[in-house]
Amino acid sequence: MTPQDMSEKVGQQVGTSEWIEVTQQRIDQFAEATGDFQFIHVDPAKAAMTPFGGTIAHGFLTLSLIPALRQNSDVPRPDNIKMGVNYGGNKVRFLSPVRSGKRVRAHFKLLELAEKRPGQWQETMEITIEIEGEDKPALIAEWISQVFI
Template identity: 70%
Template sequence: MTPQEVAEKTGETIGTSEWVEMSQERINQFAEATGDHQFIHVNEEAAKMTPFGGTIAHGFLTLSMIPYLSANSDLPKVDNAKMGVNYGGNKTRFINPVRSGKRIRGHWKLVEMIEKRPGQWQQTSEITIEIEGEEKPALITEWIMQVFV
């Protein structure tokens, strides 16, 4: 799909990812990588005493799953893209914790696709990370990517 064809989908849901499990092993690995060992994430016994009833994924772990979810989705691919890079976010809200063992998936709604300069497109998407079997999503973010063609 050309960048212009993607831009024509502004306002539409443009993709959904596959489900992925947020296992305790993944949560522990994220804690090791970031140094964030708060008990609510890594101490299953202590976490049972909280309102969550067990460990939960770090919010930033859930946010960091966006590239993986994107790669495992039906999002349109931009023809002749040389690379895509994260540019940042306008808004991010952590709405509902992801309990260890739950599955998540992403949904992308295109907010904007504009050409910043020749060969450089800026794609802004509202991404909702859904938790399987739960009404409220884990997070909603407005995320910006730069796509180079």
């Protein structure tokens, strides 16, 4: 698909990812990587005494799953991409905690696709991360990426 073909999908839902399980091991590894050892993430006994009823993923862990969720999705990609990079976010809202052991998946809506310079395209995507079996999503983000063709 060419970037021009992809731009015809602006305003549309363009794909859904496969499910990813957010295990306690993943949460613990994220805590190690970031230095965020707040008990609601890493201490099941203490976290069980909170309204969460157990450990929850860091919000930034859930946000950081976007590349893996996108990779394992049916979102179309322009042909001949040399590389893609995160550019930033316009907004991120953490709406519901992801409990350890839950599965999440993402839904992608293309908001904008513009050529910034020849061969460099900027994409703005609304991403909703759903928690399996729950009504309220974990997060909604408006995320910007750039792809080089």
